[in-house]
């Protein structure tokens with residue numbers, strides 16, 4: 001690219017891009033100001049590295065390495081909002097992917113653990129977290145369908161890959177009063193985003209909206 005203007009947008013262009021990005025989030029129901037502030041601060045463009053990088057500010061999912069996807073910003077916003085994270089919370093994310101969702105959570109929680117079955121994705125996300133000085137995120141290569149027993153229990157759990165049912169180990173690793181947000185359903189079909197709240201008597205389930213995520217796969221990935 002020889003055109004410098006394309007590489008370095010002017011501050012006016014940056015401001016307009018940010019305004020459109022936040023407007024799209026609000027118009028799709030992301031209204032929590034703490035969530036919007038976090039999404040204003042964390043630049044999604046840093047988490048999309050390939051030929052799709054120039055679409056990072058559009059409200060669409062995009063391909064990342066290892067055949068995975070970075071979720072649509074409005075879905076990240078709505079899931080984060082549904083999780084009702086407070087500044088004292090310890091959060092587990094299953095499905096690090098690009099690291100974008102974890103970076104948003106790092107602005108709202110005390111501590112974020114994020115796991116992915118692809119070591120490469122964890123390594124690349126951890127490099128970005130260091131660069132951005134997001135010191136309260138710990139990224140670990142692991143099969144998240146077993147949760148993270150050494151760090152459990154968690155105040156909040158977010159799963160960013162679709163399971164056929166909310167995985168039992170994750171339910172067990174949720175504190176009483178804790179909330180888990182998880183897409184449930186077969187891959188390649190429309191799934192339902194579910195909010196699970198652990199009560200003193202058991203679990204309450206609330207269906208939030210239709211979504212489409214890559215599947216939760218057992219075992220470690222090949223890269």
Ligand code: SAH
Nearest residue numbers: 095097098100101116117143144160216217
């Ligand atoms: N939250 C990510 C997007 C996740 S895409 C972001 O903000 O970019 C879903 C991710 O879940 C993929 O990276 C995939 O490798 C991961 N995944 C699927 N099954 C998994 C499992 N059992 N344990 C951990 N990660 C898993």
